[in-house]
Amino acid sequence: MRQRWNRINAWLDHRTGIHKAVRQFLYEEIPASSGWHQVFGSVAVFLFLTQAFTGVLLAFNYAPTPGDAYNSLRYILTELTGGRLIRGLHHWGASMMIVVVVLHMVQVFLYGAYKKPREATWMVGVVLLLVTLAYGLTGYLLPWDNRAYWGTVVATQIAGQAPLVGSYLTRLLGGSGPVGVVTFARFYGLHVLLLPPATLLLIALHVFLVRKHGVAPAPGDEVLPRRQFYPAQVFKDTVAIFAAFAVLFTMAVAVRVPLEQLADPTDTSYVPRPEWYFLFLFQILKQFSGPLEVVGSAILPGAAIVALLAVPFLDRGRVLRVTRRTAAIGVVVLAAIGWTGLTVAAVRSTPPEANAAQVDYSAPTDWIQLSPEELAGVAYFRQENCVSCHAMGERGASIGPDLTRITIHRDAAWMIEHFKRPSAMRPGSSMPPIQLSDSQLNALAAFLLKLNPDNGSALDNTPAFAADGAQVYQANHCAGCHKINGVGMTVGPPLNGLAKRQTRSWVVEHFADPEKLSPGSIMPPYRFSQKDLDNLTAYLFSLPE
Amino acid sequence: MPMGAPTSAANGITRRHFYVGAIYAIWAVVTAALGAPALMYLFFPPKIRQRQEWTQAGSVSNLALDVPVEVAFRQNRIDGWKIISEKSTAWVLKHADNTVVAFGPQCTHLGCAYHWDEGKHEFLCPCHNSIFAPDGKVISGPARRPLDRYDVRIDGNKLFLGRLRQEQA
Numbered sequence: 001m002r003q004r005w006n007r008i009n010a011w012l013d014h015r016t017g018i019h020k021a022v023r024q025f026l027y028e029e030i031p032a033s034s035g036w037h038q039v040f041g042s043v044a045v046f047l048f049l050t051q052a053f054t055g056v057l058l059a060f061n062y063a064p065t066p067g068d069a070y071n072s073l074r075y076i077l078t079e080l081t082g083g084r085l086i087r088g089l090h091h092w093g094a095s096m097m098i099v100v101v102v103l104h105m106v107q108v109f110l111y112g113a114y115k116k117p118r119e120a121t122w123m124v125g126v127v128l129l130l131v132t133l134a135y136g137l138t139g140y141l142l143p144w145d146n147r148a149y150w151g152t153v154v155a156t157q158i159a160g161q162a163p164l165v166g167s168y169l170t171r172l173l174g175g176s177g178p179v180g181v182v183t184f185a186r187f188y189g190l191h192v193l194l195l196p197p198a199t200l201l202l203i204a205l206h207v208f209l210v211r212k213h214g215v216a217p218a219p220g221d222e223v224l225p226r227r228q229f230y231p232a233q234v235f236k237d238t239v240a241i242f243a244a245f246a247v248l249f250t251m252a253v254a255v256r257v258p259l260e261q262l263a264d265p266t267d268t269s270y271v272p273r274p275e276w277y278f279l280f281l282f283q284i285l286k287q288f289s290g291p292l293e294v295v296g297s298a299i300l301p302g303a304a305i306v307a308l309l310a311v312p313f314l315d316r317g318r319v320l321r322v323t324r325r326t327a328a329i330g331v332v333v334l335a336a337i338g339w340t341g342l343t344v345a346a347v348r349s350t351p352p353e354a355n356a357a358q359v360d361y362s363a364p365t366d367w368i369q370l371s372p373e374e375l376a377g378v379a380y381f382r383q384e385n386c387v388s389c390h391a392m393g394e395r396g397a398s399i400g401p402d403l404t405r406i407t408i409h410r411d412a413a414w415m416i417e418h419f420k421r422p423s424a425m426r427p428g429s430s431m432p433p434i435q436l437s438d439s440q441l442n443a444l445a446a447f448l449l450k451l452n453p454d455n456g457s458a459l460d461n462t463p464a465f466a467a468d469g470a471q472v473y474q475a476n477h478c479a480g481c482h483k484i485n486g487v488g489m490t491v492g493p494p495l496n497g498l499a500k501r502q503t504r505s506w507v508v509e510h511f512a513d514p515e516k517l518s519p520g521s522i523m524p525p526y527r528f529s530q531k532d533l534d535n536l537t538a539y540l541f542s543l544p545e
Numbered sequence: 546m547p548m549g550a551p552t553s554a555a556n557g558i559t560r561r562h563f564y565v566g567a568i569y570a571i572w573a574v575v576t577a578a579l580g581a582p583a584l585m586y587l588f589f590p591p592k593i594r595q596r597q598e599w600t601q602a603g604s605v606s607n608l609a610l611d612v613p614v615e616v617a618f619r620q621n622r623i624d625g626w627k628i629i630s631e632k633s634t635a636w637v638l639k640h641a642d643n644t645v646v647a648f649g650p651q652c653t654h655l656g657c658a659y660h661w662d663e664g665k666h667e668f669l670c671p672c673h674n675s676i677f678a679p680d681g682k683v684i685s686g687p688a689r690r691p692l693d694r695y696d697v698r699i700d701g702n703k704l705f706l707g708r709l710r711q712e713q714a
Binding site: 074078083238 | 572575
């Protein structure tokens with residue numbers, strides 16, 4: 001067995017030279033000072049390969065045309081096993097990739113590793129940074145939800161403002177006018193067809209240059225014996241990769257990436273926000289207005305890119321110990337402060353509407369069709385913890401009967417009597433009486449009557465703000481004047497689609513003094529607790545049109 | 546360092562072993578953590594909530610007694626992330642006790658469309674001469690399974706068809 005294996009191995013090596021290649025790669029000599037500070041490049045390559053892997057998996061179930069893109073992503077998230085994890089890995093992997101690439105760059109900058117003869121390595125690295133950002137920009141559109149759409153509208157407008165090349169860029173990105181199918185196809189083509197092979201080529205060139213010139217030595221290295229890349233440095237790289245992967249995996253599992261509603265080009269209330277790593281650019285843009293806007297949108301970012309490329313030519317001094325490179329440290333600290341300041345300012349200036357509890361369409365949204373009374377019933381159902389005894393289809397305990405099937409046999413009157421005196425309606429029942437008012441019991445019965453084996457999942461999917469908001473809605477008898485999902489009166493305006501008609505602050509103010517905002521309104525003022533107000537407005541804003 | 550420190554060369558070898566072992570172990574964990582979800586994602590069937598959709602396919606009183614009639618209707622089908630409305634047909638047979646049986650339109654051998662042979666009172670598939678009885682059972686030919694049947698519901702005079710199910714031989 002072993003002999004046969006050796007023979008196959010020898011044949012393979014003779015025909016391909018693979019052993020020599022691997023040996024040359026692993027036993028490359030590196031300076032004695034090499035260590036933990038040089039792991040970021042390997043981590044970046046690992047993250048790129050992970051992005052490629054999860055990206056291909058997503059593409060297997062993704063339809064790259066505007067309407068279908070959204071539906072197929074929802075299908076990945078709600079119907080496929082592991083779909084949410086794969087998308088989470090791809091989403092957070094993108095952010096992580098930016099972080100690691102920047103850390104890599106900061107390390108090289110601090111150590112002055114870009115100096116002669118490594119100028120070309122540095123410049124290829126800068127291009128790789130830009131390519132990484134291009135992935136972020138083009139990938140942002142692909143979910144085709146409101147966030148993606150409006151973020152891209154802003155980005156393409158900015159590209160159009162670039163001096164000289166602006167109009168050409170606009171044409172290249174799908175033409176002027178609203179973002180549509182052409183822009184989508186261009187972004188998708190860039191994201192999956194052009195950028196990945198370009199990245200592979202650039203990484204190959206980058207690594208080739210690193211190998212050609214060797215890993216940059218620190219002062220003092222010339223008198224110390226050189227070491228081998230494998231296994232000590234490979235071990236350090238691997239540990240760093242594992243740490244990055246552990247963080248990425250945890251985020252993909254724990255932090256849910258929402259899917260907003262399908263892109264709506266007519267939604268004028270939407271406040272677009274770019275991804276966090278572009279927020280600083282977004283904030284710079286706000287400092288300039290009118291004819292000066294181009295300074296923030298094109299000239300400053302362009303100058304920054306040129307400055308980055310020119311770093312090895314601006315700093316041509318001898319290589320110093322990192323601790324003595326005070327100017328470099330100063331530049332990094334200033335850049336970090338500037339970036340943080342701009343990002344914080346951008347986050348703080350984000351109006352609450354943009355962060356409002358929106359419906360997460362990456363989960364089934366069957367609850368959205370329930371009437372306010374039925375939704376309030378969901379709240380009471382949770383409050384009374386009915387599932388501790390009753391089965392809901394395949395889930396829950398089996399002490400009491402399966403509630404998804406009970407409505408076939410019972411009506412509302414029976415249920416309400418049963419809630420009050422369980423054993424009177426069902427001799428021998430061990431169910432405790434439910435201590436709720438009649439209208440609350442009505443809501444609970446309304447929800448249970450609506451339940452069937454197919455829609456039991458609505459119970460799990462109802463967000464807390466919607467159930468609680470519907471409770472407030474019921475308690476204040478809003479349905480006496482307003483209609484939601486076809487239930488209620490039409491004295492006041494119907495509330496479906498409210499999010500399209502009014503801003504959140506308008507609605508909040510309107511509760512306090514309806515006369516002031518809509519003169520002639522007969523709606524009485526309402527004073528809610530802050531929590532009730534938040535839940536009620538969030539619920540009203542989640543209503544479908 | 547262990548007691549009775551070995552020579553530095555021996556120490557170097559144990560450290561080297563540790564490095565190599567850790568490198569393999571970590572890559573095994575990372576590969577498994579990426580590979581397992583990927584396999585589940587690719588091979589597990591979608592969690593489409595099966596909903597019984599009933600489609601109206603004509604009225605019961607229009608059916609002749611004990612003579613199969615080909616009925617055309619539109620039906621919704623879930624195809625990945627899409628719901629497709631497509632034309633389907635069924636061979637519908639009414640019995641004397643007013644019960645109705647609806648067969649899927651394809652031969653269970655290789656999926657050809659079969660037809661009703663009025664004279665012989667049997668279903669005949671033109672492709673390979675599979676012959677089915679009016680109750681769907683195979684009389685002769687290469688087909689191994691009886692004809693597939695739709696779930697049937699009758700509401701007053703309206704005939705509703707549901708999911709197409711395979712009958713086991």
